[in-house]
Amino acid sequence: MKRWFRRRVDAAYERLLSREIAGxxxxxxxxxxxxxxxxxxxxxxxxxxxxxxxxxxxxxxxxxxxxxxxxxxxxxxxxxxxxxxxxxxxxxxxxxxxxxxxxxxxxxxxxxxxxxxxxxxxxxxxxxxxxxxxxxxxxxxxxxxxxxxxxxxxxxxxxxxxxxxxxxxxxxxxxxxxxxxxxxxxxxxxxxxxxxxxxxxxxxxxxxxxxxxxxxxxxxxxxxxxxxxxxxxxxSKADFLRGIRTYEHRKESWRRTRARRALALLGAVSEPELTEAQSIVNRFRDSLPVGERPPGADRELTGVADAGETTSNDDGLDSSSRAAD
CATH class of the missing domain: 3.40.1180.10 (Decaprenyl diphosphate synthase-like)
Structure with missing residues (x-):
């Protein structure tokens, strides 16, 4: 009986982890x-x-x-x-x-x-x-x-x-x-x-x-x-899915760090760097808690969204899949 119950719990946990994984x-x-x-x-x-x-x-x-x-x-x-x-x-x-x-x-x-x-x-x-x-x-x-x-x-x-x-x-x-x-x-x-x-x-x-x-x-x-x-x-498969979840949390943490870094630069950089920083904020602003988003963050900054599109995808990764830094 105990073994049967354990299998049911493990199967339910696997289903829960599977639903939590987005990529x-x-x-x-x-x-x-x-x-x-x-x-x-x-x-x-x-x-x-x-x-x-x-x-x-x-x-x-x-x-x-x-x-x-x-x-x-x-x-x-x-x-x-x-x-x-x-x-x-x-x-x-x-x-x-x-x-x-x-x-x-x-x-x-x-x-x-x-x-x-x-x-x-x-x-x-x-x-x-x-x-x-x-x-x-x-x-x-x-x-x-x-x-x-x-x-x-x-x-x-x-x-x-x-x-x-x-x-x-x-x-x-x-x-x-x-x-x-x-x-x-x-x-x-x-x-x-x-x-x-x-x-x-x-x-x-x-x-x-x-x-x-x-x-x-x-x-x-x-x-x-x-x-x-x-x-x-x-x-087990549950262990494997927990590992995948760790990767997703690590990726999300990286996105938040990049967005925060860009926000910190906005007030202290030259015009070319400012454009790039604003582009980063646009792409990663959803990773920030609502309280950390700058005023107007829910609106696209005019002319900025295209600034970073030629070299990076929406995840901030270059063509070789390395994190853009």
């Missing part, structure tokens, strides 16, 4: 933490925990597609995982090969046109894992409706270091001028395929740190972060 982040990144602790708590070994976690991974992929997320990155095997006992590593390798092959052949992956790609130091992995990665990438390389990034042998700091070394080599060989180095120069060297800026990082398992995960794409985009206590195999 989805473009790119969600997940640190799949707690598999081994889940197994130990339930009297099993690490492999059983990882296999249980793989089932959660499949569910999260479906949840992302249901609400309109376009890219999902899974922190699956870090460079630190090479230090784990050999038998645990081998079991992980076998599970990775099994799931990569299964995903690459799954009807739902092809029906939804999911592109699978691996990021990280793939060359450090055993040959049979590299073969499974190549198979999954080859089978889905033509798709572009949804991107599933599998972070394998991954370390964010090591990727940045390797990118910096690549730029330094090109400068030394006179292939690039130092003055031409920009954001795109680094991003082209981080991964073989483009990776969108991260909007939301989710980490279950009770740890409150992002563990060197996608630092360029997450920190540079000021991604929202959602920490929760369930171990990854226990991660």
């Amino acid at each position: 989805a982040p473009t790119h969600v990144a997940v640190i799949q933490d707690g598999n081994r602790r889940y197994a130990r708590r339930n009297g099993g070994d690490a492999h059983e925990g990882h296999r249980a976690g793989a089932q959660t991974t499949e569910q999260v992929l479906e949840w992302c597609q249901d609400i309109g997320v376009e890219e999902l990155t899974l922190y699956t095997f870090s460079t630190e995982n090479f230090n784990r006992p050999e038998d645990e590593r081998e079991a992980l390798y076998e599970l990775l090969c099994e799931k990569l092959t299964e995903f690459a052949d799954a009807d739902r992956v092809h029906d939804n046109e999911v592109c699978i790609q691996a990021i990280g130091e793939i060359d450090l992995l055993p040959e049979h894992v590299r073969d499974a990665v190549a198979y999954a990438e080859r089978r889905t390389q033509e798709y572009d409706q949804f991107v599933l990034n599998i972070a394998l042998a991954y370390g964010g700091r090591s990727r940045l270091l390797e990118a910096a070394r690549g730029v330094a080599r090109d400068v030394d060989a006179d292939k690039i001028d130092p003055g031409e180095i920009d954001v795109g120069t680094i991003e082209q060297r981080l991964y073989d395929q483009p990776v969108r800026d991260v909007d939301l990082i989710i980490r279950p398992g009770g740890e409150e740190r992002t563990s060197n995960f996608l630092p360029w794409h997450a920190n540079g985009n000021e991604a929202a972060v959602f920490f929760c206590t369930p171990y990854w195999p226990e991660f």
